[in-house]
Amino acid sequence: MAMEEKKKSRRVQDFCVLVLAGLVLTMSGCGGFPTRQTALPLSDLQEAKTMTTIRQSAVAGQFYPADPEELRTEIDTYLRNAEADMPEMPGKPRMLVLPHAGYVFSGRVAAYGFAALEGHRYDTAVVVAVSHRASFDAIHVYDGEGYATPLGTVAIDLGKVAQLKKFSTRFENVAAAESGEHSVEVMVPFLQQALGGSFTLVPIILSGDNEGDIEILAAALEGIVDENTIVIASSDLTHYPSYQDSVIADDRTVEAIMSGNPDTLASTIREMEGENISNIDTFACGELAIRTIMTLAHSLDINSVTTLNMANSGDVDEGSEDRVVGYAAVAFSKEPTGVDLTDTEVEHADIGFTGDEVLSADARREALGIAYATLNSFVEDGAEPNFEPASTELYVPLGAFVTLLKNGGLRGCIGLFETDEPLWKVLRDMTVAAASEDNRFDPVTAAELEDITIEISVLSPMKRILDPLTEIEIGRHGVYVKKNGRAGTYLPQVATDNNWDLETFMDSLCGQKAGIGSDSWKDGTAEVYTYTAQVFGE
Known part of the structure; x- marks a missing residue:
């Protein structure tokens, strides 16, 4: 030329x-x-x-x-x-x-x-x-x-x-x-x-x-x-x-x-x-x-x-x-605060507690009650109920994932990393989304409700990191990666439940989950973010 x-x-x-x-x-x-x-x-x-x-x-x-x-x-x-x-x-x-x-x-x-x-x-x-x-x-x-x-x-x-x-x-x-x-x-x-x-x-x-x-x-x-x-x-x-x-x-x-x-x-x-x-x-x-x-x-x-x-x-x-x-x-x-996990899927792991304890025991019980009440109301009647939680923690704006499990297997998972909405409303909205908007699954039906359990992951805000080798703590940090319009995330418990070290965890996240190349977290071509999660269920 x-x-x-x-x-x-x-x-x-x-x-x-x-x-x-x-x-x-x-x-x-x-x-x-x-x-x-x-x-x-x-x-x-x-x-x-x-x-x-x-x-x-x-x-x-x-x-x-x-x-x-x-x-x-x-x-x-x-x-x-x-x-x-x-x-x-x-x-x-x-x-x-x-x-x-x-x-x-x-x-x-x-x-x-x-x-x-x-x-x-x-x-x-x-x-x-x-x-x-x-x-x-x-x-x-x-x-x-x-x-x-x-x-x-x-x-x-x-x-x-x-x-x-x-x-x-x-x-x-x-x-x-x-x-x-x-x-x-x-x-x-x-x-x-x-x-x-x-x-x-x-x-x-x-x-x-x-x-x-x-x-x-x-x-x-x-x-x-x-x-x-x-x-x-x-x-x-x-x-x-x-x-x-x-x-x-x-x-x-x-x-x-x-x-x-x-x-x-x-x-x-x-x-x-x-x-x-x-x-x-x-x-x-x-x-x-x-x-x-x-x-x-x-x-x-x-x-x-x-x-x-x-x-x-x-x-x-x-x-x-x-x-x-x-x-x-x-x-x-700054990245938009909402992340639709229909595109960035979250791997389900067994229920447990991971990361910082954000919610008290009473707040966790109330949060699960909100999620179950929302699921039943929405699936049976198409209604999204309002709540007035007693726990003050549920009025704090926090991101969360809601994971639906049917007989122990994943049935839907949608979440937000960050939001201006109170946590109770996030839990209500993400429960509805997990039941009806996860394009990996058909919408949940009333006949399935008795077989479904709910897991909640309450998240800290995401923080971009520059040195994954030293800044990621296995078992404590969830990680979100993105490159060229593709993205993926693993919750903190994925590494511990699979007994993965850092390299296995990140190679799987980048190569298999996000599809951006297993070495992209090492060569600096991927953006890497960490967050912590408090994970709980029945």
């Missing part, structure tokens, strides 16, 4: 690109037309001092248009085109990796991330970047009153800034970090257009030589991030290799990001650094920012990663194929 055809076929759309007079200095990468930049010492730029004013735009007219109407029109064009080609994504975006080059080069890729935010509520945007100009021994967090762009001024969330400063003395307002820096600023006009004017901003800039700040920043952000906060890692990918070398390297970097493991990203980049790729300057200028949000995502159980779009500066007419900068838009979101 000719290079021109490859350019047209790579994960980019045909756009009506607006080439504006204000963009004659538009930057393809982090610092301008492809030339190497060197971080300057703090003293060479200006001394650090506290800023208490509005931070004015440093790169309007260079990275994006200075004229407000031109800027709105260009952003809107990118957003509308991204919306028309948006990949499916489970759940509300919670974190993004987005490029920060001049809009004519990376704007269409970044737009995928911002378009994914539209229609969701976000009160705060936290943008994490890595300095391109200054070297400093701190984590810069801007504590001025606002961030100004041609579209207006966004207020700084001074309450969250204060929380960060209270968390660690590493957080400072370093004036040099903002001087001429573009990596946070270029995100703001897109946020203004996608979210409107109702959000506040927390701008954070790391110094590229302070890897130790990753853990500090991730831990600090855990205290200020909620479901209505979007966290953005600002980063371009490869800088200045050839078009084809960029495509290959960026694919490897994004695959590492998709793993959800920040150590995998670091080791992938270190490996590529040793391969002597011609004219390479960096594989991700915001590597520390990306690793920070990956660490945070793992802590918050934000467990799904989606690549929204990829391209490089060679994909636009204004770019060169000889020296390119790579771009990707990647979203982190």
